[in-house]
Amino acid sequence: MSIPRTLIVTNDFPPRAGGIQSFVHGLARCLPPESVVVYAPAWRGCARFDDREPYPVVRHSSSLMLPSRAVASRAASLIEKHGCDTVVFGAAAPLGLITPGLRAAGAKRVVMLTHGHEASWASVPLARTLLRRIGEHADVITYLGEYTRRRLTRVIREPALVRLAPGVDTDVFRPGAGGTRIRSALGLGDAPVVVCVSRLVPRKGQDTLIRAWASVRRAVPGAVLLLVGGGPQQARLRRMVHLRGLGGAVRFTGPVTWSSLPACFDAGDVFAMPCRTRLAGIDVEGLGIVYLEASATGLPVVAGRSGGAPDAVLDGETGLLVDGTSVAEVAAALTRLLTDPATARRMGERGRAWVEREWGWKRVGARFGEILADHGTTGAQ
Incomplete structure (x- = not known):
């Protein structure tokens, strides 16, 4: 050709x-x-x-x-x-x-x-x-x-x-892509980590993750929410963390280099981006390549049912689809995956295989x- x-x-x-x-x-x-x-x-x-x-x-x-x-x-x-x-x-x-x-x-x-x-x-x-x-x-x-x-x-x-x-480049986004280094740099140790890699904008749902985090921590003491990326919502999200007294339970990396993204995914145990459709359908997720990159890294994913995002998740197999506007539903999905590491591991393995096969x-x-x-x-x- x-x-x-x-x-x-x-x-x-x-x-x-x-x-x-x-x-x-x-x-x-x-x-x-x-x-x-x-x-x-x-x-x-x-x-x-x-x-x-x-x-x-x-x-x-x-x-x-x-x-x-x-x-x-x-x-x-x-x-x-x-x-x-x-x-x-x-x-x-x-x-x-x-x-x-x-x-x-x-x-x-x-x-x-x-x-x-x-x-x-x-x-x-x-x-x-x-x-x-x-x-x-x-x-x-x-x-x-x-x-x-x-x-x-x-x-x-x-x-x-x-x-x-x-x-998705499965040679780049893979288990062992440098997460240990990121955890060490941030002082995360062996803490259970939910990672979200995305721009900090309203559609992506980082605010919902923060609202859900106190509930998650009650079920999983010591769990850390890692928000990777920068964006116009960063100051607001930091205020939310402060007002809730979450302190070191929520970490912000700020903007990161393109080459460091695989390691940021690999630093997590679960990936979550509970996106939601906004402004009467004007602000919507087209697909969400981050879900596939997370799957390639071997992580189970929690994704919002916005626009085309469900195309990037096999619900119940590679991750869980949630209502990104529901704090309770997001908290329940995160808690389920963090408290059942065997299920989380199987979802991550299936996600990796699916991405290798189809994406x-x-x-x-x-x-x-x-x-x-x-x-x-x-x-x-």
């Missing part, structure tokens, strides 16, 4: 940590190095990161790329310079708005990835109009799972939609290559 010369235009790329960043980076890594060029924002540590990549990464002048004339012009120049005939947008919205200019520069095929925020746009009048305009210029638009597909079909015509979900990058990369190599008319030309 011949892979066309491809330009990936994306706001989401390492070394910034995040699920979409990992997804787009993994896709780039699946392609022959000589066939791909990445155009992404500047981020602290990006020069060192880019030096290790086997393909060229061109950085924007700032940490955010908007669908502006300057971004469109730079992307067009990269198409011409590198002879790219295919463009992949790491997220359809909003950068997909620059597609007409890239067509004029020589892009014959345009593939746009979608995530949770595009599914949300589909339900908002003005955003829906922009998403429809974006979709009109794509050959293929990908979706994560059935939930996001249903939302997108309100706006985008069905034939252009194909499923492409993230993969490995070999399978995802093959599907991505098929999407790029198919020059049939599946959308706008």
Whole structure:
């Protein structure tokens, strides 16, 4: 299968940590190095990161790329310079708005990835109009799972939609990935640890974990909640911990490097992110790659029933699905897993096997290559 010369235009790329960043980076890594060029924002540590990549990464002048004339012009120049005939947008919205200019520069095929925020746009009048305009210029638009597909079909015509979900590098996310070092650095010792790896934003449910933690500690004395990541809710969450007198029972790492994430997962006994849908469906979880990364690390997971998150958990087998708005339900799920280590261990083992079987990058990369190599008319030309 011949892979066309491809330009990936994306706001989401390492070394910034995040699920979409990992997804787009993994896709780039699946392609022959000589066939791909990445155009992404500047981020602290990006020069060192880019030096290790086997393909060229061109950085924007700032940490955010908007669908502006300057971004469109730079992307067009990269198409011409590198002879790219295919463009992949790491997220359809909003950068997909620059597609007409890239067509004029020589892009014959345009593939746009979608995530949770595009599914949300589909339900908002003005955003829906922009998403429809974006979709009109794509050959293929990908979706994560059935939930996001249903939302997108309100706006985008069905034939252009194909499923492409993230993969997980099971050589990187694995039991023994460095958790002992993290535990030692934080002074956690052998304490039972529930870890949440995510940005500190309302949808992810760290506040619910904190509200549930006193109940969990009554059943599991000495248990520690480890919140990994930074975000706008950090100050509020710290106040919640202080007001509840939880002190050292809840630890915050703050922002962490992309390369340290596997060790952070491995520091836990249970992974939990009780996400919930907010703002009448506008703020919703698209999938939750962190659940799969946790499973690959051998952890049982507790996930909220928000959007496409249930696609990343086999309820009762690899973890437990909960109502992310229910403190009692979240506390009960965490307590169950912490007090029944045999069940937790079996769920972690099943999760690892499931990710290896169904979510490995070999399978995802093959599907991505098929999407790029198919020059049939599946959308706008």
